[in-house]
Amino acid sequence: MQALVIVAHGSHLNPDSSTPTYDHADAIRATGAFDEVREAFWKEEPSFREVLRTVESEEVYVVPLFISEGYFTEQVIPREMRLEGWEVSDWDSEDGVSATFATYRANDVEKTIHYCGPAGTHEVMSDVIVRRAESVTGDPDVGEGFGLAIIGHGTERNENSAKAIHYHTDRIRGMDRFDEVEAVFMDEEPEVDEVTEFFSAPEIVVVPLFVADGFHTQEDIPEDLGLTDDFREGYPVPGEVDGHRIWYAGAVGTESLMADVILERAAEAGAEIGDARERIGERSAPSVAGE
Amino acid sequence: MNDAQVGALVEAAEEGVEVDGLRVTRVDEGYRFETPETIHRGLSESALRSVAEESPWFVSNWHYWTHVVEGPERARYDFLRWVEGADDHDVPKRYEALSSGVTREWGQLSITATLADDGLRRYDLRHGADRDVSEEDLETYVDPLDARGIATYDDDGRYRPLSTAPTLRTGWVYPDLDGRALVETVEFLYPATVENWHRERRGELDVTHFRETAERQTGIYSIVEGLTVEELEAAAEACCVDSQCLKRRMWDEDEETPLRVPRGEEAFPCREPCSLFVTAARKFVTLGREETRSYEFELTPTEKEQVEAIVDAVADGRVGEIREADLNDGANRYRARYLRALRGGEHGLSDTPTYPEDHD
Numbered sequence: 001m002q003a004l005v006i007v008a009h010g011s012h013l014n015p016d017s018s019t020p021t022y023d024h025a026d027a028i029r030a031t032g033a034f035d036e037v038r039e040a041f042w043k044e045e046p047s048f049r050e051v052l053r054t055v056e057s058e059e060v061y062v063v064p065l066f067i068s069e070g071y072f073t074e075q076v077i078p079r080e081m082r083l084e085g086w087e088v089s090d091w092d093s094e095d096g097v098s099a100t101f102a103t104y105r106a107n108d109v110e111k112t113i114h115y116c117g118p119a120g121t122h123e124v125m126s127d128v129i130v131r132r133a134e135s136v137t138g139d140p141d142v143g144e145g146f147g148l149a150i151i152g153h154g155t156e157r158n159e160n161s162a163k164a165i166h167y168h169t170d171r172i173r174g175m176d177r178f179d180e181v182e183a184v185f186m187d188e189e190p191e192v193d194e195v196t197e198f199f200s201a202p203e204i205v206v207v208p209l210f211v212a213d214g215f216h217t218q219e220d221i222p223e224d225l226g227l228t229d230d231f232r233e234g235y236p237v238p239g240e241v242d243g244h245r246i247w248y249a250g251a252v253g254t255e256s257l258m259a260d261v262i263l264e265r266a267a268e269a270g271a272e273i274g275d276a277r278e279r280i281g282e283r284s285a286p287s288v289a290g291e
Numbered sequence: 292m293n294d295a296q297v298g299a300l301v302e303a304a305e306e307g308v309e310v311d312g313l314r315v316t317r318v319d320e321g322y323r324f325e326t327p328e329t330i331h332r333g334l335s336e337s338a339l340r341s342v343a344e345e346s347p348w349f350v351s352n353w354h355y356w357t358h359v360v361e362g363p364e365r366a367r368y369d370f371l372r373w374v375e376g377a378d379d380h381d382v383p384k385r386y387e388a389l390s391s392g393v394t395r396e397w398g399q400l401s402i403t404a405t406l407a408d409d410g411l412r413r414y415d416l417r418h419g420a421d422r423d424v425s426e427e428d429l430e431t432y433v434d435p436l437d438a439r440g441i442a443t444y445d446d447d448g449r450y451r452p453l454s455t456a457p458t459l460r461t462g463w464v465y466p467d468l469d470g471r472a473l474v475e476t477v478e479f480l481y482p483a484t485v486e487n488w489h490r491e492r493r494g495e496l497d498v499t500h501f502r503e504t505a506e507r508q509t510g511i512y513s514i515v516e517g518l519t520v521e522e523l524e525a526a527a528e529a530c531c532v533d534s535q536c537l538k539r540r541m542w543d544e545d546e547e548t549p550l551r552v553p554r555g556e557e558a559f560p561c562r563e564p565c566s567l568f569v570t571a572a573r574k575f576v577t578l579g580r581e582e583t584r585s586y587e588f589e590l591t592p593t594e595k596e597q598v599e600a601i602v603d604a605v606a607d608g609r610v611g612e613i614r615e616a617d618l619n620d621g622a623n624r625y626r627a628r629y630l631r632a633l634r635g636g637e638h639g640l641s642d643t644p645t646y647p648e649d650h651d
Contacts, residue, residue: 012452045454046482053486
């Protein structure tokens with residue numbers, strides 16, 4: 001038997017924070033690839049601390065639904081899950097975006113735990129960002145005449161946070177699909193509120209590299225972008241700012257293709273997933289969005 | 292009981308069967324079939340089938356626990372047996388009770404086990420407050436995954452960050468769960484409670500006390516180590532009593548130092564301070580770092596009691612119950628507004644600055 005455990009931050013205050021985790025878990029459950037699929041959270045239940053005892057499987061694949069390597073994936077999750085012998089170096093990721101997986105015993109259960117790198121730094125995540133651009137514009141060929149801005153939180157406390165954003169920015173730039181691709185940040189330069197200065201393309205798709213929609217993606221960012229003066233009044237998609245049309249996508253983690261990234265992480269760690277990725281792909285074909 | 296169950300029993304007899312008073316074995320001279328009421332020896336296979344058919348309850352009961360629930364190693368085996376009182380009543384008594392339904396409370400949940408065809412069980416799961424409400428008057432659910440949605444908001448539509456807070460919403464029912472789905476649903480409503488209860492029953496509950504939990508914290512939570520024992524007692528009294536969380540607290544300050552705060556009454560244990568408690572503890576530590584000061588207020592005796600009544604009403608979650616026109620309740624909204632209008636000022640109560648040095 002094999003289990004998939006998706007671990008995410010969750011919130012004591014905002015019930016929507018865990019919604020993408022549940023959605024992706026449900027999509028993966030529906031493929032039948034795992035005998036058990038569980039969600040676990042830092043701020044909700046089941047906690048990281050107790051989730052491993054709630055699965056019966058001997059082989060457990062743990063995939064963090066986090067954007068970057070750093071405090072949570074390197075310290076909090078392995079500590080709370082009691083992964084015996086965990087060292088950051090086991091992930092062999094010197095550049096902060098290359099963690100794959102490492103295998104442990106947890107010291108409160110008789111199970112083998114394959115601890116995977118975060119979903120956010122997987123290369124397939126670049127495709128999810130592009131898919132998000134397709135979803136929000138309703139155009140599966142979106143690219144020409146468009147700029148793509150990827151928003152990261154950015155923080156001086158964790159340099160890996162920005163590395164994940166730059167990694168995907170570089171990869172998507174390399175696809176030669178959008179006229180321009182730029183990284184912008186909430187808490188460091190270059191900043192979100194200057195986004196139109198970095199693009200000459202008339203249309204800009206803005207995708208926040210966040211797991212869940214919440215305070216930042218629904219309140220701060222739409223205001224910082226200049227899409228609205230007051231988030232409570234909502235914001236238009238697309239909206240006009242400084243002569244550009246801005247297509248604001250909301251958190252990338254809510255995109256249904258994220259389930260594919262989670263599956264891929266587990267598969268790389270040795271999980272048998274059969275044709276689950278194809279089935280997720282069919283399920284998460286781009287929807288025609290726009291308002 | 293059906294033919295497949297009898298077939299499975301004959302097969303299992305080779306290894307020996309023993310569940311709830313039913314014993315079936317194979318020895319050289321044939322099969323031996325025993326219940327508390329009867330013993331048959333030297334049976335041929337077809338004779339074994341015949342006597343098995345005469346004890347359908349014992350056979351279906353054996354089949355349920357070994358083949359459907361899949362045996363005693365699992366938490367759900369213990370839990371489902373607890374639900375129907377399997378360790379307290381023999382098979383005939385239990386089957387008679389199950390025919391009309393056996394009900395157990397698990398936190399705010401009410402679980403009723405009844406017999407389905409061939410000795411299988413079906414379980415009705417609902418809020419205990421809805422125990423006597425007819426199924427048609429409740430929202431009906433089938434999929435255990437939906438329980439996550441039930442657990443998200445309370446009856447007033449407020450988000451519930453703590454699953455075992457005694458605020459589970461009412462008005463829903465899972466009328467027909469099998470054993471596996473029942474446990475799954477309960478675990479979505481009250482995560483890890485079945486597993487930790489199971490460990491406790493086996494004497495294997497791993498308790499992590501407050502000091503050990505605090506030492507483990509990093510980042511902004513590392514300061515919770517600074518909580519004094521007096522503050523820890525107050526924090527447990529604030530957060531960990533039955534009125535706030537239904538888990539039975541098994542952790543203390545450390546292994547040698549029990550807290551005075553009552554542990555709680557429920558079946559399922561709390562094996563470690565939870566993330567909400569750690570977050571609260573962090574706030575309490577920062578509060579405790581402040582020095583006290585003396586302030587001078589002019590209040591009437593009744594106004595002093597009114598301030599105390601307001602604190603009590605908020606702390607006890609009673610604010611919503613206070614009637615609009617009940618001016619005798621110190622925490623009545625008009626009374627509170629009157630106090631603020633009369634005694635409040637630019638600098639708060641009695642117009643006394645919180646930081647007088649900023650106003651000299």
